[in-house]
Amino acid sequence: xxxxxxxxxxxxxxxxxxxxxxxxxxxxxxxxxxxxxxxxxxxxxxxxxxxxxxxxxxxxxxxxxxxxxxxxxxxxxxxxxxxxxxxxxxxxxxxxxxxxxxxxxxxxxxxxxxxxxxxxxxxxxxxxxxxxxxxxxxxxxxxxxxxxxxxxxxxxxxxxxxxxxxxxxxxxxxxxxxxxxxxxxxxxxxxxxxxxxxxxxxxxxxxxxxxxxxx
Amino acid sequence: xxxxxxxxxxxxxxxxxxxxxxxxxxxxxxxxxxxxxxxxxxxxxxxxxxxxxxxxxxxxxxxxxxxxxxxxxxxxxxxxxxxxxxxxxxxxxxxxxxxxxxxxxxxxxxxxxxxxxxxxxxxxxxxxxxxxxxxxxxxxxxxxxxxxxxxxxxxxxxxxxxxxxxxxxxxxxxxxxxxxxxxxxxxxxxxxxxxxxxxxxxxxxxxxxxxxxxx
Numbered sequence: 001x002x003x004x005x006x007x008x009x010x011x012x013x014x015x016x017x018x019x020x021x022x023x024x025x026x027x028x029x030x031x032x033x034x035x036x037x038x039x040x041x042x043x044x045x046x047x048x049x050x051x052x053x054x055x056x057x058x059x060x061x062x063x064x065x066x067x068x069x070x071x072x073x074x075x076x077x078x079x080x081x082x083x084x085x086x087x088x089x090x091x092x093x094x095x096x097x098x099x100x101x102x103x104x105x106x107x108x109x110x111x112x113x114x115x116x117x118x119x120x121x122x123x124x125x126x127x128x129x130x131x132x133x134x135x136x137x138x139x140x141x142x143x144x145x146x147x148x149x150x151x152x153x154x155x156x157x158x159x160x161x162x163x164x165x166x167x168x169x170x171x172x173x174x175x176x177x178x179x180x181x182x183x184x185x186x187x188x189x190x191x192x193x194x195x196x197x198x199x200x201x202x203x204x205x206x207x208x209x210x211x212x213x214x215x
Numbered sequence: 216x217x218x219x220x221x222x223x224x225x226x227x228x229x230x231x232x233x234x235x236x237x238x239x240x241x242x243x244x245x246x247x248x249x250x251x252x253x254x255x256x257x258x259x260x261x262x263x264x265x266x267x268x269x270x271x272x273x274x275x276x277x278x279x280x281x282x283x284x285x286x287x288x289x290x291x292x293x294x295x296x297x298x299x300x301x302x303x304x305x306x307x308x309x310x311x312x313x314x315x316x317x318x319x320x321x322x323x324x325x326x327x328x329x330x331x332x333x334x335x336x337x338x339x340x341x342x343x344x345x346x347x348x349x350x351x352x353x354x355x356x357x358x359x360x361x362x363x364x365x366x367x368x369x370x371x372x373x374x375x376x377x378x379x380x381x382x383x384x385x386x387x388x389x390x391x392x393x394x395x396x397x398x399x400x401x402x403x404x405x406x407x408x409x410x411x412x413x414x415x416x417x418x419x420x421x422x423x424x425x426x427x428x429x430x
């Protein structure tokens with residue numbers, strides 16, 4: 001299982017944004033929603049082994065988290081559809097008095113809480129934080145062995161509290177290349193690297209099955 | 216200079232789509248507009264060395280081409296802003312009786328025509344076509360030596376005529392990984408590979424400058 005956790009420092013945790021001016025009225029929730037597409041959808045399909053957390057630190061109901069996984073069959077790639085879904089999720093009060101994630105629809109859940117709630121939900125996954133100038137993900141040997149979660153900042157990066165919390169959780173810093181990219185592009189590049197490693201390891205296994213004498 | 220050419224087999228070449236239902240009314244122009252963001256924008260900036268062509272084969276005014284380059288300073292990342300801009304560009308009649316590209320604003324141009332008009336505009340660039348199962352772009356040695364143009368299909372891939380025309384133009388097939396991806400993710404992965412190669416070649420040059428005896 002791969003998880004992506006996108007931190008929106010100003011992204012609104014309530015539903016009072018304008019659909020016709022998402023960047024201007026939602027604390028750049030548009031950045032985070034584009035990450036949902038990049039993480040969960042490929043050509044004509046939905047990735048089943050992915051979970052995306054959007055951590056919303058903006059507005060009166062913050063902090064809150066939106067969680068999307070591979071059972072969310074009706075996810076659509078365009079920003080307006082994703083914003084419509086997010087607005088419905090943010091309008092619920094079901095998470096206000098609950099602990100942990102409350103399912104909104106199949107594969108889609110909401111929680112009141114911030115990074116700690118995400119870390120609790122990720123139990124056992126290897127943690128990586130995407131940082132500019134960190135060692136290249138292409139040469140990170142530990143990737144693709146078991147569950148992994150990737151923390152990505154929005155257009156403003158990470159705040160100090162988040163950085164400290166991730167360090168305490170032993171998140172390993174990795175980089176996605178020499179250029180400072182949009183969050184959704186980072187999701188795409190991490191996904192591509194994991195796809196390549198999984199394909200390679202699948203091919204290795206099938207080779208071993210055909211040649212059981214090989215070790 | 217790097218160029219991305221995205222082929223929209225059904226994407227509308229006229230301005231009669233609904234802003235509130237872009238995927239349902241524009242022949243999936245939304246797919247192509249997301250490629251503009253992926254190709255031209257990075258965190259807090261616009262790439263100056265990139266040109267994007269959207270080739271529109273749908274609707275009554277097809278074929279037409281929208282061209283965006285690094286002089287287009289007011290490009291915004293969200294889909295609605297890009298769709299608003301595209302609608303204004305598609306409403307013009309300036310290209311109807313003109314040959315080649317007609318500038319709409321600085322860095323933004325429109326042309327009546329299809330793939331041949333793009334190929335004429337690209338004069339001299341090495342051509343690559345992104346195909347599933349083709350040799351991996353990571354091992355393609357010719358990349359990043361001079362101007363390169365990358366042809367990418369929309370959610371329906373390439374039609375036979377396009378495929379034939381690209382083969383006749385000696386476009387080389389390359390692949391972006393083992394999973395069939397959205398067009399905008401392919402743009403991101405190609406951009407990341409080129410960024411890495413340029414950074415590496417820049418570093419090599421700076422090493423050579425510091426150590427002029429090295430060859």
